[in-house]
Amino acid sequence: MTLLNGLLPPYIESIAITVGIYIIMALGLNLITGVTGQLSLGHAAYMSIGAYASAVVSLQLGMPFIFALLAGGIAAGFFGLIIGYPTLRLTGDYLAIATLGFGEIVKSLLFNMPIVGGAMGLAGIPFKSTLTVTLIVVIIVIWMMVRVERSRFGRALLAIREDDIAAECYGINTSLYKVKMFVLGTFIAGIGGALWAHKIMVLQPRDFGFMKSIEILNMVVLGGLGSIPGTVLGAIVLTSIPEVLRFSSDYRMLLYGALLVIMMRFRPNGLLGGVDVTKLVKKSIKSITGSNFADKEKKKVKGGN
Amino acid sequence: MIKSRKIFWVLSILLILSLTLVGCGGQKEEPAPKEEVKKEAKAPAALKIGFLGDLTGDTAMYGQNTLDGMKMAVEDINAAGGVLGSNFEIVEADHRYDKAEAANIVQKFVNSDKVIAVIGDPTTGITKATAPIINQGSVVQISAGATGPGVVEIGPFIFRNTLLDTVGGPTTMDYLVNELGWKKVALITAVNNDFSVGLSKIFKEGILNNGGEVVIEESVQDGDTDFSGQVSNIKKSGAEVIVFSGYYTEGGLIMKEVRKQGMNEIIMVGGDGLQAPTFWELGGSAVEGSVSYAGFSPEQPTPEVEKFIERFKAKYGKAPDLFHAQGYDAVMLVAEAIKNANSADPKVFKDALAKIQDYPGVSGNTSFDANREPIKSPVYLLQVKDGNWSLLKKVPVKK
Amino acid sequence: MDFTSNFIVQLINGIALGSTYALIALGYTMVYGIIMLINFAHGEIYMVGAFVGLALVTIFKVHIIIAFLGAMLFCMLMAVSIEIIAYRPLRRSKRLAALISAIGISIILSNLVNLLVGPKPQTFPSIEKILFEIKSFDLIAGAQINTLQILLIIVSAILMIGLQYIVKRTKVGKAMRATSQDYDTAALMGINVNRIISYTFAIGSALAGAGGVLVGIYFGVVKYNMGMLPGMKAFTAAVLGGIGSIPGAMFGGIILGVIEMMTVAIGFSSYRDAIAFGILILVLLIKPTGLFGKQIFKKV
DSSP: OSSSSTOOOOHHHHHHHHHHHHHHHHHHHIIIIIIIIOOOSHHHHHHHHHHHHHIIIIIOOOOOOOHHHHHHHHHHHHHHHHHHHHHTTHHHHHHHHHHHHHHHHHHHHHHHHHGGGGOOOBOOOOOEEEEEHHHHHHHHHHHHHHHHHSSHHEEEHHHHHHHHHHHHHHTTOOOHHHHHHHHHHHHHOOOOOHHHHEEEEEEHHHGSSSHHHHHHHHHHHOTTTTTHHHHHHHHHHHHHHHHHGOOTTTTTHHHHHHHHHHHHHOTTTTTTTTTTTHHHHHHHHHHHHHHHHHHHHHHHHHHHH | HHHHHHHHHHHHHHHHHHHHHHHHHHHTTHHHHHHHHHHHHSOOOEEEEEEEOOOTTHHHHHHHHHHHHHHHHHHHHHHHHTTTTTTTTEEEEOOTTTTTHHHHOOOOOIIIIOOOOOEEEEHHHHHHHHHHHHTTTOOOOEEEOOOOSSSGGGGGTTOOOOOOHHHHHHHHHHIIIISOOOEEEEEEEEEHHHHHHHHHHHHHHHHHHHEEEEEEEEEEEETTOOOOHHHHHHHHTTSSEEEEEEEEHHHHHHHHHHTTTTOSSSEEEEOOOGGHHHHHHHHGGTTTTOOEESSSSSSSSOOOHHHHHHHHHHHHHHHHHHOHHHHHHHHHHHHHHHHHTTTHHHHHHHHHHTTOOSSEEETEEEEEEETSSSSEOSSEEEEETEEEHHHHHHEOOOO | OOHHHHHHHHHHHHHHHHHHHHHHHHHHHHHHHHOOOTTTTTTHHHHHHHHHHHHHHSOOOOHHHHHHHHHHHHHHHHHHHHHIIIIIGGSSSSSHHHHHHHHHHHHHHHHHHHHOOOOOOOOOOHHHHHOOOOOOOOGGGEEEEEEHHHHHHHHHHHHHHHHHHHHHHSSSHHHHOOOHHHHHHHHHHHHHHHHHHHHHHHHHHHHHHHHHHHHHHHHHHEEETHHHHHHHHHHHHHHHHOOOHHHHHHHHHHHHHHHHHHHHHHOOOOGGHHHHHHHHHHHHHHSSOSOOOOOOOOOO
């Protein structure tokens, strides 16, 4: 189990765990924004719900980590259901602003909740998110995503993204699918949050602001909307770039911003967008098998590392 | 098939690229220790001090100031020939107020850069998130600013150089209620600032214990600029004094709004979070008469403080604030401990650091108690007069 | 009596704060109306406007009114160049690509100012030294309004009326409305769409720049990260009013400001944001296109 831990230099290992957590977060958002096309600007809120819920389970109940993980996922998924059910009727940017508002509400409530420490937050959370654990969760989440994409469910989601009115005409219950995928996406965000809590060991509401949601969105769009390998790549690139740019601490964030602009300028569909899923699906159902083939190859490449 | 092959190529190229990028980040750090070993054989290598703080995020102001203070301290130490024959060198890293980045940075500090001490973070939250890693790596951490509970308890390598809320808070409230005679208090807290939330609790206790009354409690947020609503409420409440537990930016702006709304007599009493020239730069005449506590007094400065203020002004062209002073002192404390222990090994000099008594720092006369908590004695109550702090009262602290 | 006076005071506070939101919200709504882009960099343009105004007043010692116009002009030119560099090449791509590009620009601008000026909040020279003394006037029931608030509200109102005039009465305004209704048809009708989009960015950003200087005067402080939160609030205000609608943005901003102040007035200052956003979500659920938005029927 602990085979991988300690194999890498600690600095790299720490970055690798962070990358893993962001891959999970980004895959959850990819399901909502990439696959189904519902722009969400409040993903960090679900992350915070998962993180706090899992921290409470670990600290107050002292239960094993696996329960804390699941508790984080379930709590976030539950709020995803409560919020998703009414708001997913909204379309496009109205949904975006509702999710943004929800994110700010969660942050504001966390600041005012003495049980979770208010601004001081929760501390002393045990370190459990080792590289091995994170990697296992990443693999499970990727596997889940691939399964969802290949299923009838996944095809329905793509139909909704491309044209939700047409999808409705074909007898797809769009609202039901949207809510289902929103809950799954937020569940995964909760899992990611739980891992985060058990890596960082300290939680404060400030950590889950609007910019965190934006960072995760950047990963999904930069990698390629709707593309699983793209999202994974986006998370890897955008998490490691600030570390790579560390040599110039003054210009670091400046370069990060410039990179976003330049990458969008030259690859507006994302690094892997347009190369696969998006374009192919438009043409025929056959191409879905093609994109899944790409996923297999992706896995092989990943396995090689 | 053509398409999937294309995907494969793009994918693999990008994966390799991103991994090499990460790899470069790592590799660049790794050869460093080797070089160090070589150097050590000839002349003693520079002793590395890690700066952990925010340079680009929401708390950049505090991080930047701490770093400026540290830079001056390192210059002073190196100009005096270093410590045990070695110069000090600062390794900077910006975490943009992100805990995950902060955690990565301290891993780099401890394992790649091989620093002997980490100075930072000015905030309690990030200090608590990084301290377990630093403690495990047997490196000394001195937070110049973390005042909240549960910091030094993390381990024997964790210190802080700051005036604790529990020392200054009650003293100030005692003075406020009993000597200034104000019983009706308006208490303002910056809810998204853990320092303010913690200090407000202590202030409130202090007010109630001395027979005062909190007639109104208002919340603001760090980063707000509009306080008109809260100030209108305070105006209505009939409070005699405003107690604010947050930082100088919001403090100055609140007082400005207070005067704008026509309350010309009421003053602000706050914690050492108000200790910065920014307070009156923003507040102007509105903050005249405001009271706060600190570990030092610019009016009756010790020779060290006077020299520090002069040289700081010469170097940066502005007056130092609390974070400058605490950053400066943190580096000096490390140097002092190394000298006392006659060793630059954190495992050794951490004990010497814990034993420091009555160190005449520029942020106050500093001692560490049995629990490694800093005690700054005396505490000074200061009042803004003509755009500077003037001494109101000197209160000795029981150790 | 006391209750009414407090209510009126808080209402005025709310309208003053809301006016600043409205000035920023207009830029969001105009750009959105014409190219369906949430221009994330807009909050930073407002921030840059405030800094340009500050630099003109303190370094170049010009009169505040010239500084005000200078900031507007600078923001215009900056926004037009940003549009050409970062958004125009992406116009035919997915909308989210332009959104990410805007986020990138926003990060660049705030970090650039942080590098140039530093993270320390900068003091805006007090208005008393430049223009007039701050006086308070009594309104009904003992409530007061001060000259700064009057200035803020009046200047915002003038700018908004000016905008309404441009959009409704001029040829450029007509072309803007045509382009926002149907991009392709407008192009076919011989409208130079690129130029109209540049105009839209220019006008929206001039308002943001004006807002930046006004806020600098009103609160007396400018900071490198001051664009973030008001930007987000202003965007919310634009949506509240019905994004794409110019009167919607004005009223959305003022309503949001008033809601925030009323939350503070009833003693829930720590829940200020939560309640403001809660009401936003409720409004959207009841009226999904915002208060002034028109229902758009999607064609299959």
